[in-house]
Amino acid sequence: MENTNALLNHSSHSLKPLLDQLPKQCFWDDLDLHQWEGFWYLPRHLEAAKSIQAHFEARDDDVILVSSIKTGTNWLKALCFSIMQRQTGSNDVEEEDPLVKIIPTLCVRTLEAHVYTPNNPSPNLSGMPSPRLFHTHLSYNALSDSIKNSGSKIVYITRNPKDTLVSMWHFFNSTRTPEQGPYPFEKAFEGFCDGIHPFGPFFDHVLEYWMESSKMPHKILFLKYEDLKSDPKGELKRLASFLGRPFVEEEEEIDKLLWRCSLERLKNLEVNKNGSDPASGISSSAFLRLGVVGDWKNNFTTGMKERLDQITSMKLEGSGLQLET
Incomplete structure (x- = not known):
């Protein structure tokens, strides 16, 4: 929708001299992206960065969650x-569970979207009680x-690139008007392979x-979405321990928490059916699809799979990192 794109692209006049100097690309024929220190940003996100x-x-007991877009944020x-x-x-009573009243994207505010905004580029965060929990899509650099x-801790989550692309495609399609229709997947694929997307490559x-x-x-705790799906209890124990909040009565506590945070439950909560993200205007349901x-199999051709697998192998060679393919 046009209003959403205007919100995403908004930046102040003070940023214009920098934007004029940076490489620029158009994302999905709608959004201007500018390359800064090797990564692509929407103007408002660059200003926030x-x-x-x-x-x-940062405080020593801060926790910063980090993700590239559409990797399980x-x-x-x-x-x-x-x-x-x-x-x-x-309390364990469902009515008192904050997730019933707050959309997940606002439970942990994203620094460059919800905290540092065009209207408040230097917010006073000193009054926030510790430990503080934030999120960002920014690169480490x-x-x-x-x-x-x-001493703050960072939790990073990633996902296999093919599912990441498909999730990104569905997400940004939700912001398009009926007249625009879905963006051609083939063009989205090319842009992803070239690394030209918000917070990419x-x-x-x-x-x-x-x-x-x-x-x-x-x-820094490095998590993979696929590991969370295949071994949720084991990964949740690992996550809680890293955060300094290990489980005491493990089985009961873990089962309860996994149920509360399950996508099936979250999608069916009223707040996620009708809410929206105030920073972008995007419906909260778009964040929980x-x-x-393996959803990529519904969109990829054999040629696309082979090409992205080759890029993945080349990019990760020698790093010791393996991503699902």
Whole structure:
């Protein structure tokens, strides 16, 4: 929808001199992207990124969730939010579960979308109680020095690139008007392979965090969406332990938390059927679509699969990282 695109593209006049100097591409014939320090940004997100670098002061007990777009962000937000809430005496009664009233994308606010906004480029976060929980799509290189140098922890989630692309395609199609219709998948595929999408390139984003997590496993936990799907209990234990919130009565607590945060439950909550993200105007239901592994098979041709698999192999060669193909 046009209003959504206007919200996504909005930036202040103070950013214009920088934008004029940066490489520019059009994403999906609708959105202007600018390349800054190797990654592609919508103008408002680039403005926020620079504000974050200049003003965000991390605390040692902050937790920063990170993802490239459409790699399991909202599931991770719900899981981490619920893990942290569990330790503050939250009630088990469903009506008192915050997820019933708050859409997942707002349970953990995204720094460059919900916190550092065009109308408030330098918010005062000093009054927030600790531990604070934030999210960002920014590359590791674009994080503020205070995040990198403090005792704050980072949880990164990624996903196989083919499912990431299909999820991205469905998500951005939800912002298009009926007159526009769905964007051709073939063109979306080419753009993804070229790395031209918000916060892309995908592989550069993933590799930055993978390499840093290898150096600092105490600071950065690297998760794969497919592992969370295949071994949810094991990965949830690992996540809770990393966050300093290990489970006591493991089986009962874990089962309850996994149910609360399950995509099936979240999709059927009234708030996610009718709510929307105030930063973009996008319906909250668009953030919670299918969530299965292997959905790419419904869209990819054999040639597309082979090409993206080759790119994946080439990009990850020598890194020690393996992604589902």
